[in-house]
Amino acid sequence: MTDSRWRLVAIIAALLTVGCAGFALGAGLASEPRSAPASAATPEIPESSPLDGAATTPAATDSSADRDTTAASAGSEGPAAPTVAVPGTGESAGAERVEIAIVDFAFSPAELSVAAGTTVVFVNEDDAVHNVLSEDGQLQSPDLAKGDTYEVTLEQSGEIPYICNIHQFMRGTITVTA
């Protein structure tokens, strides 16, 4: 390549760098969360997912005795309360509190059956921020950083499909039995 062409390469490189850097910085700033999803209208959960056709395998959740007991708030501090989960079955067996871990970009367990009146505690164990959103509005968490929790007591029987609204391939279902 001639010297003049290398000078042209350098100019193009400078323009490319400025453009790409501006695009990334602008996108990062523009996509920062402004308000909690709880205050916004509940968006419709997309029917299709990039994972359509892929099976979701429920995974056992380790119960923890160190979780907060304050209801319906994320990241709150409070006295520890026992949580009961039956590993491998995805059923609460009549327990009052059940934990769903958000780990490795998935809800664990993805399929959960609980009795009406059970408090479900979502715990984000990922470095990435996640949230929990159901179309019927029963689950509407703020954005959860690592370590944050979101608790909700489910009274109405029925099936509640939910997603992470940030990473919409993350899906789960809670079945509330009477």
Next chain:
Amino acid sequence: MRVGVRVQALVDPLRIAAGLATLAVGAIHLKLYFDSYRDIPIANIGRGFLFNAVAALGAAIALVLWPHRAAAVPALLLANATLVGFGLSRSDGGFFEFTELGWNPTPWAAASVFAEIAAAVFATALLATSAMLRSPAAQDGV
């Protein structure tokens, strides 16, 4: 001091700085890959983080070991492509339907963008200094 000598003195530090910044980009993506991003199931996004780390290592090695101005090009392209991927993942359509929010995961997303911009700037400067060394002014010793 002649222009050529002054500019020549910049080449090695720029080469090292570009190499280190490129290595940092790869290291951050490798860390995120092992943290949880390898489990992202769509469009090989997880493997893309690993590919980014490997490509960054190769580009950094080329910068350090290959004393030719063309060695800056892989690092430049990698850094800018990664910046574009970051920006697209924050857009409505996402990057191959993978979306993220703001500067999450913190602080790694911001650190990665900083390293990518640094790598691209240093690589560009390396190309520019190489062009200046060949300029008539540098060669005439003005």
